[in-house]
Amino acid sequence: MNEEKKSENRGRGLYLILIFLLLGLNGWLFYNAFQNKEDRKKSAAQIEEARILYSQLEVQYSQAKQQLQDQVGDFSQKDSLIAVYEAELDAKRNEIATLLKTCNFFNGGVTTNQKKLDEVKEEVVSLEVDCSTYKAQLDELNAKYLALQEDFEELQILYEKEVSRSEGLTFSKDSILEIGGFVLSKDITITGVRKKGNGNDSEGQNAKHTDRLKICFDLLPNKLSAGKSQTFFVKIIGPTGKTLFNNTEGSGEFVNKEKPEDNLFSKAISVNYDGGDVESHCMYWEQDEEFKAGTYTVKIYHNGYLSSRSSFTLKKPVIEDLMSRIGD
Numbered sequence: 001m002n003e004e005k006k007s008e009n010r011g012r013g014l015y016l017i018l019i020f021l022l023l024g025l026n027g028w029l030f031y032n033a034f035q036n037k038e039d040r041k042k043s044a045a046q047i048e049e050a051r052i053l054y055s056q057l058e059v060q061y062s063q064a065k066q067q068l069q070d071q072v073g074d075f076s077q078k079d080s081l082i083a084v085y086e087a088e089l090d091a092k093r094n095e096i097a098t099l100l101k102t103c104n105f106f107n108g109g110v111t112t113n114q115k116k117l118d119e120v121k122e123e124v125v126s127l128e129v130d131c132s133t134y135k136a137q138l139d140e141l142n143a144k145y146l147a148l149q150e151d152f153e154e155l156q157i158l159y160e161k162e163v164s165r166s167e168g169l170t171f172s173k174d175s176i177l178e179i180g181g182f183v184l185s186k187d188i189t190i191t192g193v194r195k196k197g198n199g200n201d202s203e204g205q206n207a208k209h210t211d212r213l214k215i216c217f218d219l220l221p222n223k224l225s226a227g228k229s230q231t232f233f234v235k236i237i238g239p240t241g242k243t244l245f246n247n248t249e250g251s252g253e254f255v256n257k258e259k260p261e262d263n264l265f266s267k268a269i270s271v272n273y274d275g276g277d278v279e280s281h282c283m284y285w286e287q288d289e290e291f292k293a294g295t296y297t298v299k300i301y302h303n304g305y306l307s308s309r310s311s312f313t314l315k316k317p318v319i320e321d322l323m324s325r326i327g328d
Helices: 002-070 076-101 110-180 318-327
Strands: 185-195 201-204 212-219 228-237 267-273 279-286 294-302 305-314
Touching: 002 076, 002 110, 076 110, 185 294, 185 305, 212 228, 212 294, 228 279, 267 279
Parallel strands: none
Antiparallel strands: 185 201, 185 212, 212 279, 228 267, 228 294, 294 305
């Protein structure tokens, strides 16, 4: 009887132990299932967080890169600094991207992954700070460059003013030399000349018997121009009031400083001017058409100024003149 009770008690103890073991196993299985579910939730949240961080990284990187590119080309010193910043930016972005790739979201390691994500957050913040630093340094460099540019523009304005003033002084100096070296002439004589078969010329004032004009004038002394070749522009104005012009004789334009619009000359003559005493010089004027009767005016210019002037008249032949008088 006692043996049977002992055997029954042992059986109950084993059942109780088995029940407790089963309960413990169920609890442990429930705990693991719950824990795995929580880990999966955390892993899913970490994956989403990693996606957001990577998106922020790419946006921040692209914006910073574009801001640096927009400032390229202003001056070489800034371009060199931008190249350094771009290299640092690329290295930092690649470092963060590599750190994100090392996260293993599908084989556990939730705690390790979270540490890496926290590190990525810090690096992204650090990258943002670096970008702000780049911008501040470039802004400072731009400000210095603008200040230097303003100083350069002021110096350029001063330089241009000095050049203008210098040119003005040079012009004034040249004007003084030109006026001081101006050579006066006097006693202009104009004669009609006719060529003869024997080689001799006859002079007179008959228009019909005139083949060319002989113009002579005296040059007064001027020590400032002495010993230099001097050019005189001779303007011959015909009876019609127009300047006689002949390309064969070298007619052209000169700088008339008294009347710029009146710049035609008939012939230029260059002389070796001694400048010590009165000098006499002569020139001839020929033209294709016949010389008309009437008053001719000769003006001589030197250094752009009128040196002297004179007039003369070529007359009609006696019979032609008499007939014209009778007709009048």
